[in-house]
Amino acid sequence: xxxxxxxxxxxxxxxxxxxxxQRMRHVRSATIDEVENNFVSKQVMNTAQAHWNEEIMKxxxxxxxxxxxxxxxxxxxxxxxxxxxxxxxIAELGLDAVRFKTPVHHGDTITAYTEVLATEDSxxxxxxxxxxxxxxxxxxxxxxxxxxxxxxxxxxxxHWAER
Numbered sequence: 001x002x003x004x005x006x007x008x009x010x011x012x013x014x015x016x017x018x019x020x021x022q023r024m025r026h027v028r029s030a031t032i033d034e035v036e037n038n039f040v041s042k043q044v045m046n047t048a049q050a051h052w053n054e055e056i057m058k059x060x061x062x063x064x065x066x067x068x069x070x071x072x073x074x075x076x077x078x079x080x081x082x083x084x085x086x087x088x089x090i091a092e093l094g095l096d097a098v099r100f101k102t103p104v105h106h107g108d109t110i111t112a113y114t115e116v117l118a119t120e121d122s123x124x125x126x127x128x129x130x131x132x133x134x135x136x137x138x139x140x141x142x143x144x145x146x147x148x149x150x151x152x153x154x155x156x157x158x159h160w161a162e163r
Contacts, residue, residue, distance in 0.1 A: 013087050014157035015119070015129035022116040026080050029111040032068050036076075037106060041069045068104040073146050077137035080112035085135075086152050088160070090128050093151035102143040109140040117149065127159035 041051040049056050050067040057066055078095075086092070104110070118132040131154050136147040 013084055013154075014161065015088075015131065015154040016157050018116045018119050018131050018154070020116055020118060024084055024114045026084055026112045026114065028080055028083075029109050030076055030080060031107060031109045032072065032076060032104060034066075034106050036072050037066065037068045040072050044069075044071075062103045063105055065105040065107075068106065068108070070100040070146070073100060073104045073110065073137065074098055074148060076110050077112045077135055077146055077148070078150065080110065080137070081114050081133070081135050085114055085131070085133055085150075086154070088155040089152050090125065090155055091153040093130065093153055096149045096151075098146070098148040100146050102139065102145045104139065104145050108145070110137040110145065111140075112137050122153060125153065126156075128153050128155050130154075 037051060040046075041048075046069055048067075048069075050060075050062065051069050052066065054066055058064055074095075113136050115134045116131060117134050118130075120130050122128050122130050131152050133150045133152065134147065135150060137145050139145050
């Protein structure tokens with residue numbers, strides 16, 4: 001017996017479930033370690049010394065210790081939201097208004113939050129709709145470290161869910 005993929009996803013994250021103004025605090029948090037920062041920063045050749053050079057950051061106004069590359073902070077924030085916001089996604093359509101608000105260092109723990117900004121029918125897919133989310137991540141001290149807006153094409157329950 002084969003199982004439809006929709007049986008493996010949550011039941012509260014179809015297009016029809018998102019309402020403008022809805023807010024959520026996502027359950028999982030994640031601590032960013034050296035592995036994420038060093039690997040990605042060096043892989044994309046981000047040569048900013050604040051990411052690679054511990055010595056240069058001692059006594060820095062941005063805080064002691066190397067800074068985490070902003071795109072790691074942003075992707076960690078988006079990743080933490082995905083189970084609740086994109087588990088039934090067909091496509092990621094865009095990221096806008098990305099802002100890094102507070103420096104992140106190795107060992108900081110990120111918790112993600114979401115607000116639904118808009119929902120609309122998809123002009124190209126009758127089986128899905130477009131949701132605009134605002135995501136933000138906070139560190140363990142409660143400071144907002146990044147915020148961004150994200151457009152996701154999300155499946156409609158009426159077309160995809162098992163009946």
